[in-house]
Amino acid sequence: MSTLTDRPHTALLVVDVQNGVVAGAYRRDDVVANVADLVRRARQEGVPVVWVQHSDARLVRGGDDWRIVPELVPADAEPLVEKLYGDSFEDTELESVLAGLGVGRLVVVGAQTDACVRSTLHGALVRGYDTTLVADAHTTQDRTQWGAPPPEQVVTHTNLYWTHQKAPGRTAGTVATKDVDFATTA
Structure with a gap:
């Protein structure tokens, strides 16, 4: 379990499910629908929903x-963390927000798979969090013109390697939206 003591939640x-980030993204509508379903379920179960929003030259606050x-x-009481870097923890208040909520386990969804989602997954794991990626609730745009694999391969590869991710005292893995159990999901 998480290496963060006294954080059972x-x-x-x-992460970054913003108009300019998911416009034209792979399976955009399906992914957004899955995220909406998870947000609804988390709220029903009293699980905190924490929103992350990126700013840069293209995504002007x-x-x-x-x-x-x-x-x-986002509900008024749900934390919204603004960021400038790929890793949602980097130079943000995310760690203090999660500490205040007693959170040691994260269920991660959002965009872009090959940028902010991956950076945040790794950032969480190295900081001691159990970190689960929802396999059908993250997406990316087509970057093949710059030599990247097609978006469906980026998503599939990320799911593959995160399923087998390990770290001492922490868990990682993937789960489908329909199988997310906030009570037991790492």
């Missing part, structure tokens, strides 16, 4: 591309 971490997609509406 799980949180759903929603307050602009339409920067906004979280209209299908997802």
